[in-house]
Amino acid sequence: MDTIEAARVVALPTIEATERRSPPTWALLQRETLAALERAAQEFVARYTRADGTLIWRDRWPGMDGSDDPYEGFHHFPLCYLLGGSPDLLRAGREMWEAITWQWTEYGQIHREFDAYYDWMHHGEGYLALSYFALADPMGLRDRQRARRFADFYTGADPDAPNYDPERRLMRSPFNGSRGPRFEVTAEDWSTHRTVLDGYPPPFEDLPGVGPERCPWSDDTVYAAILQRMNARMTRGDVPLNLTASSLVAHAYLFTGEERYRAWVRDYLAAWAERAARNGGLIPDNVGPSGAIGELLDGKWWGGYYGWRWPHGLQTVIEPLAIAGTNAAMLDGDLAHLDLARAQLDRLLALGREEGGRQVVPHKHRDGGWTDYRPMNPAYAIACWSASLDEADRARVRRLRPEGGWGAPATRVGKGLIGNSAQWFEFLDGRNPGYPEQILRANLDLIGAQIARLREEQGDPADWDIHHWQQRTPMAIEGLAQLTLGVSLGLYHGGMLHAAVRYYDGEARRPGLPPAVAALVGGLRADATDLTLVNLDQSAAREVIVQAGAFGEHQFDDAALLDPGGGAIATVPVGGKWLRVRLGPGGTAPLRLRVARYRLAPSYETPWAGRG
Numbered sequence: 001m002d003t004i005e006a007a008r009v010v011a012l013p014t015i016e017a018t019e020r021r022s023p024p025t026w027a028l029l030q031r032e033t034l035a036a037l038e039r040a041a042q043e044f045v046a047r048y049t050r051a052d053g054t055l056i057w058r059d060r061w062p063g064m065d066g067s068d069d070p071y072e073g074f075h076h077f078p079l080c081y082l083l084g085g086s087p088d089l090l091r092a093g094r095e096m097w098e099a100i101t102w103q104w105t106e107y108g109q110i111h112r113e114f115d116a117y118y119d120w121m122h123h124g125e126g127y128l129a130l131s132y133f134a135l136a137d138p139m140g141l142r143d144r145q146r147a148r149r150f151a152d153f154y155t156g157a158d159p160d161a162p163n164y165d166p167e168r169r170l171m172r173s174p175f176n177g178s179r180g181p182r183f184e185v186t187a188e189d190w191s192t193h194r195t196v197l198d199g200y201p202p203p204f205e206d207l208p209g210v211g212p213e214r215c216p217w218s219d220d221t222v223y224a225a226i227l228q229r230m231n232a233r234m235t236r237g238d239v240p241l242n243l244t245a246s247s248l249v250a251h252a253y254l255f256t257g258e259e260r261y262r263a264w265v266r267d268y269l270a271a272w273a274e275r276a277a278r279n280g281g282l283i284p285d286n287v288g289p290s291g292a293i294g295e296l297l298d299g300k301w302w303g304g305y306y307g308w309r310w311p312h313g314l315q316t317v318i319e320p321l322a323i324a325g326t327n328a329a330m331l332d333g334d335l336a337h338l339d340l341a342r343a344q345l346d347r348l349l350a351l352g353r354e355e356g357g358r359q360v361v362p363h364k365h366r367d368g369g370w371t372d373y374r375p376m377n378p379a380y381a382i383a384c385w386s387a388s389l390d391e392a393d394r395a396r397v398r399r400l401r402p403e404g405g406w407g408a409p410a411t412r413v414g415k416g417l418i419g420n421s422a423q424w425f426e427f428l429d430g431r432n433p434g435y436p437e438q439i440l441r442a443n444l445d446l447i448g449a450q451i452a453r454l455r456e457e458q459g460d461p462a463d464w465d466i467h468h469w470q471q472r473t474p475m476a477i478e479g480l481a482q483l484t485l486g487v488s489l490g491l492y493h494g495g496m497l498h499a500a501v502r503y504y505d506g507e508a509r510r511p512g513l514p515p516a517v518a519a520l521v522g523g524l525r526a527d528a529t530d531l532t533l534v535n536l537d538q539s540a541a542r543e544v545i546v547q548a549g550a551f552g553e554h555q556f557d558d559a560a561l562l563d564p565g566g567g568a569i570a571t572v573p574v575g576g577k578w579l580r581v582r583l584g585p586g587g588t589a590p591l592r593l594r595v596a597r598y599r600l601a602p603s604y605e606t607p608w609a610g611r612g
Contacts, residue, residue: 012545012580012607013572015561017533017589026436026483027518027534033440033480036447038086040474041077045092047454048073048469053099055469058462060107063192064118064175064185066466067104068126071097072416073469075129076477078136082502083480084512090136097129110178114150117177120244121306121316124323124494125415131251131496135550136511138604144255151252153178154245155264168291169271170238171245174305184231187223192466194218203310204229204303205367212366233296234305237288241306243272243320244494250327251496254551254604262331269324273340283344285309285317302365313364313372316493318344322380323495326387330498330553333598335388345381345396352376357403376400379421379490386488387498389526389597397425405431409439409479411446414492417476421490424482428524436520439479450474484513485550486521486529499550500529501593506543506580509608514542517583529593535583542583548595551602552577557594568592578607 048056055070077093104110115123130150133143153161154171163176173181190197194217202215207225216222246265253261276283279293285307288295294303302308306316321341328337351370352361362370378400385393406422413419420439427435454472478489486500500521505514513519516537523530535542548554556574563569572579577600581589 012578013556013559013574013576014580014582015559015570015572015589015591016582016584017561017587018584019588020538020584020586021534021588023518023534023536023586023588026440026520027536029437029440029444030480030483030518031516031536033443033447034080034083034085036444037080037475037477037480038089040447040451041080041089041092043451044073044454044472044474045096047457048472049096049099053095054103055100056461057103057464057468061104061109061192061466062107062188064109064116064182064189065122065193066107067100067109067115068118068122069466070100070104070469071126071129073473074100074475075132076416076473076475078129078132079481079497080475080477082132082135082511083477083484084503084505084514084517087510090133093129094133097133112149112178113146114153114178116179117175117182119174119306120176120241120320121493123177124244124247125492127248128492128494131247131254134251134255134604135497135502138255138606139609147252147255151249151261154249155260165289168289169267170287170289170291171242172289173235173237174239174241175235176242181236183235185227185235187227190217190223190227194223197311200311202226204233205309230305233303234286237286237296237304238291239286239304239307240272240283240317240320243269243324246324246327247494247496250331253331254602257601257603265324265328265331266337269328269337269340272321272324276340276343281343282347283317283321283340300367308365310364314348314361315363315377318348318380319491319493319495322383323491323493326383326491326498327496329387329598330496330549330551330602333553335390335598338384338388338393341380341384342393342396345376345384348376349396349399359400359402375402377490378406378425379488382421382425382488383491383495383498385425386486386500386524389524394429398429401426408432409435409442411442413446413476413478415470416478416489416492417443417446417450417473418478418489418492420478420482421488424488428522436479436483439482443476443479446476447474450476483521484519486524486531487550497550500524500554501531502547502550504545504547504607506545511606514544516540517542517544519544526597527595529595531591531593533581533583533589533591535585535587538586541585541587544581544583545607546579546581546591546593547607548577548579548593548600549602552605553598553600553602555596555599557596559594560592562590562592564590 074096077089081090152158156164156166161180175182197217202210284293284301286304294300297303325338325341348361360373361376364372381397409420409423426432518534520532558573560568560571
């Protein structure tokens, strides 16, 4: 650390909290969960990897599907480190990323360290860890070089990967990657995924002999008909799913500060807003190579790849809008970037109805109109609210609340072992004060269940399917992230870590909470964050540096240390993104942090490392 950086750290505004208080149960459970994750990660790696770090599996894997899945098993390793976990977690996470990248390069799916071609639902899942690595070490040269290279696959700057048409502001295909757009898919591309797709509705309504609910991709005749129609209708032009690439481009901006990356995110999101405006305010799920809506689908605004009709409907249309909107808002502070996602949510709510005492909305649109009515996943509305903390966004989330509320956290959760965004919102909305303990106990139970599952593993690894590691990962980190960072992990398919705060160990000069320290974001408002820090060590002091926003995009105006009744004991002016909190042995610091949101330029900068 040079003299300038050292002086900056010394000069940080500081609050001292020396009063001993009885540690709350949630704080004890946090440290127990973190320790359990460290042990589980070690056992997970030992069980499923060879001596060279590669995954114990088969020698070949054809097709285009799959490289995202092994990454998903390990991408929460660096996030666990960022919360205060052992450096071994970061080391193992990096080693696994490198090993998986090499292994799937050998299989033929990865080229230039990135998927040769696939779609952005899968790219988004697979590359979540890239930003976590940067948050852990913003001075990493390889991470910085990769950030530029990967982003330029999508900005139009790389002639070997011409995925983006800058004149028309569109991606040239839903299938894209380091080899550029893929205008024709082959029988081999889907070969490993056909039995999975058998359980989905058909992607087209004119497949001979195929009904509306299930489509037998495993039938060679049907498969040939699907590929013919897909190549004619789906493989050229743009889809909303491609907006998830904004995370990759924002990642490059956070490293470099280059305006062209920020401008690309804003411009591409604006292009989709214009398309929605041309479509009467509703987002179309396809535009052709010329930019015309429905160009390859007889003018239909529905029916594109991963669009309103197939396979998931609402999720893969709305989630990319929320991802791009929150990214753009973070990059330049303009919350109007959320309006496209907000408008689509409101439109769907207006199309909804009540069934059995529940609010249901259409999730799909077919040639016959809207269909597939069911409750909307609140994660997308929660993402907009947690980015803006606007009361109108909060009200939209409340409209989705079922009668009786969302209840206690679920232990049967989805990909990434997450799925409790709504329950986290309930806690912050004052409806479930017991949530911190509930979610941590649920996560501990889930870690234990996953470890038991891998210990009982039977059979030949060559028979394991591609989802094996993501299904058996023990990295149930949702509760720790929600409670310490003030963030929902609900935008799983490529969302960035738009946290209210993050932490550094002031003595060790590393990211994360210091040993024996726990943190709880107990309240989020547009102008203030309520944060409690607890030192569980009764004999040693700890120093925590709190940052406003995961990327330093917010500013602390001042910080108040509160008494048990909520009154201010001491108030310290801050006027920046970092606050130092010194916790005495057994000390607790209930803080009210007055925040000016999106006041500062975001970056991966830390108290000791600038952009470079």
